[in-house]
Amino acid sequence: MTFLKILVVDDDPVTRTLLTKRLINEGYTIDTAEDGRVAIEKLARQFYDVVLTDLIMPGGVDGIGVLEEAKRINIKTEVVLITAHGSVDNAIEAMKKGAVDYLQKPINFDELFLRLDKIRNLKMLVKNASDLREAMDVTEKTSAETIQDLEILVTELNGRLSAIRATLLQEGMAPESRIRQVLDGLDEA
Amino acid sequence: MVKIRPEEIKVLSNYIYNVSGITIDASKAYLLETRFGKLLDEEGCKSYSEFYHKAKSDPRRMLEKKIIDAITTNETLxxxxxxxxxxxxxxxxxxLIDVRSGKGTRPGTTNLKIWSSACSTGQELYSIAIVIKELLGNNGNHKTTLMGTDLSNAAVAQASAGTYNKFEIERGLPREKLHRYFTPAGGNWKIKDEIRAMASFRHMNLMQPFVGIGKFDIIFCRNVAIYFTLQDRKKLFDKIADVLEPDGYLLIGSTESLTxxxxxFIPKRHLRSVYYQLQ
Structure with missing residues (x-):
């Protein structure tokens, strides 16, 4: 997951093209949607690491609508909202609904790249942690089987050793007979 | 970050052993730095020696509690x-119910005592409570007493609150059980009262004598003895044997052994699991 797959959602073709160009230059994989409805269709078809969406869009589904749907489809998709200058309240509302971050227009690209870097690092950390957990679970499971088998085996062997000891100590039987009985017992086992 | 000096490793490891029974090998000194770095800053200590002396000289033993909270591992699900x-x-x-309901003072009634001896933040004991609820429902003839103990006060406090964040709830717990036994609480999940009421939690150091805890029918002691020396493990399981009913059951971690x-204790197998009973 070196480079994130990003869905850019904006009804303004100029912004869309500009964002796409700059992000591709940075090495990101980009797809675009011209409104919220198209964005949701695309989100339902395939997974995006990040959705970068304008807050206010025509056509019935705005940025918040995209955010809610993206999170419903896959909780692991992170959503960054782009808001008009000065509409911080809306942005905070969006953060409460699960957006990871927001940017104000006009977009400062250095800032955007920095935020995306952060998201990428966070995703890598989460993936590392879950990979480690998985590895730990597998190791734990296989070693548990071995240890438990050995635990039972040791107990059985101890039981047999006690039986051998009892036989060897048996009085009223010739030493050779005791040894023979022990050997017979071992052959059976 | 403040670096721990070689001579401080020994002093601090000894101290941790004395208050918790947890042994820290000299090769794991990095563990001391990662676990205590933040606490050192918070306490305003410039070195691990200062940190150690501060902990030792605190009559209310507040720092000792924080050190225990920081060194104990709360990986639990x-x-x-x-x-x-x-x-x-x-x-x-x-x-157990079969055996007990036959010989109880009032036939048909049982009171099973179950102990989660290193309960951490409570997940194990609540999981046990859920199993009991699902098996026995509200059958009043079968009473259960569930006790959870842990060395860490912070862990015991969280267990008592019964509130878990989404990461703690995410793994292990099936969705259907989550919705049946938990209620959402401001981004977290809280265990329902019917399950919470079945369990009680308290602080306890397994290295110290078991006083006044009575006898148990089932004891869970999973993945805690691994932090102890062989000598201390022997003492621990001997004490556990003392407080287990003659026909009681002991469960240890799946990768642990009592050999x-x-x-x-003798190990017994049921399907793919191993449990222990007294000789």
Whole structure:
């Protein structure tokens, strides 16, 4: 997951093209949607690491609508909202609904790249942690089987050793007979 | 970050051993730095020696508690490794109830005492409570007393609150159980009262004598003895043997073994699980 797959959602073709160009230059994989409805269709078809969406869009589904749907489809998709200058309240509302971050227009690209870097690092950390957990679970499971088998085996062997000891100590039987009985017992086992 | 000096490793490891029984090998000195770095800053200590002296000289032992909270591992899950809970549901509880309801003072009634001896933040004991609820429902003839203890005060406090964040709830707990036994609480999940009421939690150091805790029918002691020396493990399981009913059950971690540790216990197998009973 070196480079994130990003869905850019904006009804303004100029912004869309500009964002796409700059992000591709940075090495990101980009797809675009011209409104919220198209964005949701695309989100339902395939997974995006990040959705970068304008807050206010025509056509019935705005940025918040995209955010809610993206999170419903896959909780692991992170959503960054782009808001008009000065509409911080809306942005905070969006953060409460699960957006990871927001940017104000006009977009400062250095800032955007920095935020995306952060998201990428966070995703890598989460993936590392879950990979480690998985590895730990597998190791734990296989070693548990071995240890438990050995635990039972040791107990059985101890039981047999006690039986051998009892036989060897048996009085009223010739030493050779005791040894023979022990050997017979071992052959059976 | 403040670096720990070689001579400080020994002093601090000794101190941790004395207050918690946890042994820290000199090769794991990095563990001291990662676990205590933040606490050192908070306490305004410039070195680990200063930190140690501060902890030792605090008559209210507040820093000692914080040190214990920081060094104890709280890696725990609801239904961590499902096999002990399957074993409980399909073998141990039915067997114990059969045996006890026959010979109880009032036939048909039982009171099973279950102890989660290193309960951490409570997931194990609540998982046990859920199994009991699902097996026995509201059958008033079968009473259960569930006790959870842990060395860490912070862990005991969280266990008592019964509130978990989404990361703690995410793994191990099936969705259907989450919705049945928990209620959402401001981004977190809180165990329902009917389950919470079945369990009680308190602080306890397994290295110290077990005083006044009575006897138990089932003891869970999973993944805690691994932090102790062989000598201390022997003492621990000997004390556990003392507080287990003669026909009681002991469950240890799936990768743990009692071979060479406590001859009073014999391992028994049920399907893919191993449990222990007294000789």
């Amino acid at each position: 609801f239904f961590r490794d499902t096999s002990p809970f399957d074993l409980l549901k399909h073998k141990i509880l039915p067997d 060479g540790i406590c001859p009073r």
